[in-house]
Amino acid sequence: MKLDRRLEILLTLLQSDWVSSQELAEQHKVDKRTINRDMDFLKEAGIPIMGKRGNAGGYKVDDNFKLKNKKLSLKEQHQLMKTIKESDKVSEEQIEYVIDQVEEKIIESTKDWFEIQMEDEKLNEIVRKIKTAILREQEIEIELKSGEIIDGVPEKLIVKEDGLYLGIDKRFIKIERIKIIKLV
Structure with missing residues (x-):
């Protein structure tokens, strides 16, 4: 499903530095043009994706929007969810699916924020x-x-x-x- 691939690409970009379109194409078993269209979709949805041409080129998400060796703050989580919710490029059902998938990944990364152990x-x-x-x-x-x-x-x-x-x-x-x- 196109939305699954785009979600996986977004999560990869959030956790990585530059990733080439060739790497993404091989990972998702599609051609580079499909990856380029996926990037256009994500940019139009408000995700700050940067592109660079050439041998050292590829795509990355703006560093201020990244999940790299750290957990997303609650503010960053809300910003990401808001961006996805406000996208007018997909149906409500698709948006709910993406939100559920992203929340699952984000909540997994932040679930240990506070731990209480009681006797009961x-x-x-x-x-x-x-x-x-x-x-x-x-x-x-x-x-x-x-x-x-x-x-x-x-x-x-x-x-x-x-x-x-x-x-x-x-x-x-x-x-x-x-x-x-x-x-x-």
Whole structure:
């Protein structure tokens, strides 16, 4: 699929210096003209791709937009997602697919940003689900031990002297009060 190839090319460029069109063509089993069209597509979508001709030529992504020996910051992740979402060159279904693929790669590279180990394994699982939802900006549904149901997009985890709290919908809920959490 054309979109898969373009996504793979983008991820390669984000993690590399100059890559020749010949290398990309061989890697994806297409000709160099197809790679050139893919680069035009990515440029039109707002990805800052630079090209250079000649033996030492090829393509690269602007250094300010790169993932090289570092993790993307949340700001860089949002910038990349925004660029993909605002592209008018592909259908909504294709955009959602690309976003899911890119988010999976990016979240994998940033998933160890914060680690908490509690004695209760159930609480550790709750924190892992909250962390995933924060990174994906994904809605959750929680049931408190009191029976109250709360849903929304979690904003942050807060460490206080008396415990760990979830910030959601302008409320702060102590993690120990959560009975069940579901990613929606």
